[in-house]
Amino acid sequence: MKKRILLLAGGQSGEHEVSLMSARSVLSALPRDQFDVTPVVISKQGRWLPPTETQRALESGEAPTGGDLVLHRAASAEGYDAVFPLLHGPMGEDGTVQGLLTLAGIPFVGSGVLGSAVSMDKVMTKQVLASAGIPQVAWALAVRREWQTQPDTVRERAAALGYPLFVKPANLGSSVGISKVARPEDLDGALTLAFSLDRRVILEAMTAHKPREVEVGILGNDAPIASPVGELRFDADFYDYETKYTEGRASMHIPAPLSAEVAEQIRTLALRAFRALDCAGLARVDFFYVEETGELLLNEVNTMPGFTTTSMYPKLFEAAGLNYSALVTRLVELALEDR
Ligand code: ADP
Ligand code: MG
Ligand code: MG
The missing domain is CATH 3.30.470.20 (ATP-grasp fold, B domain)
Incomplete structure (x- = not known):
């Protein structure tokens, strides 16, 4: 019997469009004599699109809006043998979707909740x-509240790592929100950017x-x-x-x-x-x-x-x-x- 596969693509992260490109490739590569593949595109709003809208999103390469609530559509994921969550970044690659699928009892491609989240x-x-x-490189953690209330302690932590250094939101990908900071004067701007995207930020030393x-x-x-x-x-x-x-x-x-x-x-x-x-x-x-x-x-x-x-x-x-x-x-x- 053919395996029924649900292919999830798109999603809420900055890598929505990249995911749709990947999904088009996977969709045409899964052998049709072995698999029945149903794609579902998740809009940037985090809602799951019905079939015709999914098709349209795959063709156009983006789906900013539309779709049903996640839990509503997830219930219908039950008829599948496996899910391929081809989603990058937060709300897809970070254990959230993996948790939903684990709760629903459906096997899926890739790491589970723990491996994905960590x-x-x-x-x-x-x-x-x-x-x-x-x-690994030397690094330090900074939390948004610390940056708001005791910015000097965060600046000292950066100074201890030495310049140039990298400032990154802890939970993103595709280099979004990442700055290479050459001088102490540029640190505040880099931190403001990273904290606008995440509660936790990592400071990293650069290699020599x-x-x-x-x-x-x-x-x-x-x-x-x-x-x-x-x-x-x-x-x-x-x-x-x-x-x-x-x-x-x-x-x-x-x-x-x-x-x-x-x-x-x-x-x-x-x-x-x-x-x-x-x-x-x-x-x-x-x-x-x-x-x-x-x-x-x-x-x-x-x-x-x-x-x-x-x-x-x-x-x-x-x-x-x-x-x-x-x-x-x-x-x-x-x-x-x-x-
Ligand atoms: P992402 O998950 O967004 O890909 P990375 O941690 O891989 O984030 O950083 C993106 C890029 O920034 C790396 O591919 C590299 O070019 C540069 N980079 C990041 N951290 C360092 C570092 N500590 N030293 C030197 N280059 C770095
Ligand atoms: Mg990455
Ligand atoms: Mg990288």
Whole structure:
């Protein structure tokens, strides 16, 4: 019998449009002889669109409004064998939708509530990975209320890390709200921006030299495998939103030109991080590699990475011999696996 799959796309985060692009790719790649796929687009308002509106949103690439309340439509998700929540960022990749599906008793692709929530939060990720002995940049947490009532303590924390430093909302993606702060005079503006997007903000030291950015894909549940390592190159100060989504600004190199030892170290660290964070199904683990010093620092773990046919994660597994269609099929199998 064909498996009935509910494909969720869009969502309330700044990565709504990216998710719709990924969903179009997955929709056309899931083999029709094995799967009956129903897409449901979630509007930017967080409501679930009925079939004809979903179709329209997939074609146009966005759905700012419309749809039914989440809980109303979620009840109808019961007729499916598995859900593919192809959602990026808050209200999708952060354990919220995973909690809803867990309550409804429906298997789904990717990490559960715990792995999704912890991996989405840059501060919690750093805490868990630190206790697992995984190397990272120095960092500090600041909470909005602290910034409002005792800004000097936050400024001191930044000074202790040294300049330049990075300021980021704890729970976002796609570089939204992230600033590289070169001088103390620019700190307040960066904090104001980050706190306008999140209650919690992370301050991060920069590596001594501009790092190379290398990424590895992980696939599996309790016996995960690592893909070859890929590298991103771009001509910008850092990998900001514009560089990420402007055609031709960045290039992917697979496999990354690295020694076999360094590549193996990256894959081993990524697998350790995947387990420490209780991830499942898939994740893309991103690192900084400082060539001058040989330092390898884990930057972040994305539990629902970009998933168009030209995105890094599918390309990494293609290089390992698993084509896009086989990869999405495997992800659904992993969702249905007894764990
Ligand atoms: P997002 O989840 O939005 O992708 P990241 O933490 O990956 O956020 O940061 C986005 C980009 O900013 C990185 O790819 C890198 O180019 C740059 N960056 C972030 N943190 C640091 C850091 N501590 N040192 C150097 N570059 C950084
Ligand atoms: Mg991210
Ligand atoms: Mg990133």
